[in-house]
Amino acid sequence: MKKGFIVVNAYSGNADYLYQAHRLREEFARRGAAVAVVKNHCGIAGMEKNGKIDLQESGDFAVFLDKDKYLMRLLEKSGVRLFNAARAIEVCDDKMLTHIALAERGIAMPAVLPAPLCYTPEATIGEDYAARVIERLGLPVVVKQSYGSLGKEVFLAQSAEELLALARKFRLLPHFYQQFIPESRGRDLRVLVVGGKVVAAMTRTAAGTEFRSNAARGGRCAPFEPDGETTALAQKIAAALGLDYCGMDFLFGKEGLLLCEVNSNAYFKALERTTGVNVAAAYVGHILQTMA
Numbered sequence: 001m002k003k004g005f006i007v008v009n010a011y012s013g014n015a016d017y018l019y020q021a022h023r024l025r026e027e028f029a030r031r032g033a034a035v036a037v038v039k040n041h042c043g044i045a046g047m048e049k050n051g052k053i054d055l056q057e058s059g060d061f062a063v064f065l066d067k068d069k070y071l072m073r074l075l076e077k078s079g080v081r082l083f084n085a086a087r088a089i090e091v092c093d094d095k096m097l098t099h100i101a102l103a104e105r106g107i108a109m110p111a112v113l114p115a116p117l118c119y120t121p122e123a124t125i126g127e128d129y130a131a132r133v134i135e136r137l138g139l140p141v142v143v144k145q146s147y148g149s150l151g152k153e154v155f156l157a158q159s160a161e162e163l164l165a166l167a168r169k170f171r172l173l174p175h176f177y178q179q180f181i182p183e184s185r186g187r188d189l190r191v192l193v194v195g196g197k198v199v200a201a202m203t204r205t206a207a208g209t210e211f212r213s214n215a216a217r218g219g220r221c222a223p224f225e226p227d228g229e230t231t232a233l234a235q236k237i238a239a240a241l242g243l244d245y246c247g248m249d250f251l252f253g254k255e256g257l258l259l260c261e262v263n264s265n266a267y268f269k270a271l272e273r274t275t276g277v278n279v280a281a282a283y284v285g286h287i288l289q290t291m292a
């Protein structure tokens with residue numbers, strides 16, 4: 001049997017994050033595979049003076065639950081098969097890059113406008129900046145940091161003043177502006193794809209006036225049976241990005257679903273609870289089959 005390990009970020013205390021590693025290890029064990037959970041404290045892989053990659057942890061495959069792009073590349077260069085692949089994780093980690101990667105694939109997505117970086121804290125953003133964004137995307141407008149999760153780095157600007165305040169606050173951080181989809185306010189659809197197939201889906205509904213429906217922000221989850229068209233769409237997106245495993249968020253637009261974002265490391269606790277689907281077993285099954 002092939003040897004593998006699970007890489008987790010050493011600094012996340014989030015219980016749902018740690019739950020994933022624990023559940024995957026449990027499902028590997030059920031199938032007779034002893035797969036260790038390795039914390040990425042620094043030092044798993046390095047490069048020597050002569051360019052030789054020095055691995056402290058090795059195996060045939062690694063379930064990569066971190067997003068450390070340097071470690072991912074070093075492991076792949078050493079021949080470790082990553083689930084997901086480094087390129088796929090990187091493209092999904094940056095929401096704006098995901099949009100660009102899918103641009104010519106005929107996937108409906110809200111319109112976006114990337115924000116240029118300022119690089120120096122002294123840089124000033126003029127009043128005309130907000131007008132340029134609003135002219136293209138209207139109001140309210142969504143402001144998102146390119147890297148973010150659990151709804152923490154997603155904001156809704158109701159006015160030019162609010163937009164300007166966010167643009168100034170984020171001037172040194174990668175971010176972008178996105179058309180707000182009012183029909184989907186506080187509501188979205190999470191679809192999970194493993195090994196090219198949709199395995200589970202749920203709707204999420206925010207409480208009160210909150211516009212973000214993330215389960216981590218108290219969004220109520222309900223099981224959802226995707227129709228053939230939605231299933232095909234989700235599978236097409238996962239294939240286009242080269243993902244073994246992902247959870248994607250769709251917004252309910254006036255004319256159908258719009259892709260909001262793709263999570264290469266979607267938490268699956270709420271989905272397992274809501275749908276009764278054993279997501280960890282599905283992922284482990286896919287990994288072991290791929291590595292057989």
Ligand SMILES: Nc1ncnc2c1ncn2[C@@H]1O[C@H](COP(=O)(O)OP(=O)(O)O)[C@@H](O)[C@H]1O
Pocket residue numbers: 110142144148149150151152153154178179180181182184185186187188211212213214249251260261
């Ligand atoms: N363009 C949008 N229009 C309406 N609601 C949105 C839009 N973008 C995000 N949302 C809401 O905010 C939530 C979080 O946004 P998302 O891009 O998925 O970030 P995160 O990675 O933090 O989950 C979504 O699940 C959705 O409820």
Ligand SMILES: [Mg+2]
Pocket residue numbers: 150151214249261
């Ligand atoms: Mg999301």
